[in-house]
Amino acid sequence: MATDRKAEVTWHSDLMSGNGRIDSVTSGAFGGLDVSWAARSEEPDGLTSPEELIAAAHASCFSMALSGGLAKEGYAPKELRTSATVTFQPGEGITKIAIEVAGQVPGMDEAAFKEAAEQAKENCPVSKALAGVPKISLTARLEG
Amino acid sequence: MPRVERDAEVTWEGNVARGSGSISGGTGAFEDLPYSLATRIEKQDGKTSPEELLAAAHAACYAMSLAGELAGSGFAPDHLDVRAVVTLDQVEDGSHRIVASDILARARVTGMDDAALQDVADAANRGCTFSALIEASAKVTINAQLEGGS
Secondary structure: OOEEEEEEEEEEEOEEEEEEEEEOOOOOOOOOEEEEEHHOOOOOOOOOHHHHHHHHHHHHHHHHHHHHHHHHOOOOOOEEEEEEEEEEEEOOOEEEEEEEEEEEEEEEEEEEEEHHHHHHHOOOOHHHOOOOEEEEEEEEOOOO | OOOOEEEEEEEEEEEOOOOOEEEEEOOOOOOEEEEEEHHOOOOOOOOHHHHHHHHHHHHHHHHHHHHHHHHHHHOOOOEEEEEEEEEEEEOOOEEEEEEEEEEEEEOOOOOHHHHHHHHHHHHHHOHHHHHHOOOOOOEEEEEEEOOOOO
């Protein structure tokens, strides 16, 4: 079954001096988020950007895929903490995404966790969609 | 131009079927957005998802690119409405894939005709590098329309 998610954005005036707003999304979970080229390409000053949203999409997709992969191997994670950092080169695009994950997974050893994290990085739907990014790195460690 | 980094953090607790996570952006523009497998692929129940975040990213990226291309061709827009719909679907091997991102852009641009808008809309798609990236798995469509008295 296909799932659709929609987002609506308005923009006023030209790129350099104008500004936009992510007005609404299907779920209503967020809305009214301002964006501008200056905030995207220089100091964010509290404003989100396409790259931050992509970081959020990738980190959330990866975390879910990893919890699924761990379950297949018989492990139930207590907690996974994931960050994704997207590097954007204006004029060129996204050049790198760095994923870091720290997991609390009872009974699992570090090597098996790293392997499961690698699988999640390869196979989560957002990773597949971002396969054209020149470099996607992964750092995975167990804690606690 | 110097490179820019943006980060986001997610905390996930529990297994995939019954667990849930929480999503925050590094800028603080959004914080502690909850999500789960059920709300991602079944009833959304007011929760965001990776695909919804990508829809927001794509709409914002395309809107900026279109504003830039319009200004570059001498027609700074009065107003743009850009909508992105991202579709997640199950594919033949049973896994989920992001299969489409459909953009609808409505532009209020003084003095521009439709043929010129279509050219600029295509250029904007090429200029939004995220469009090209997600074509690794998703078909991107652009529907651009003029609105109001042009």
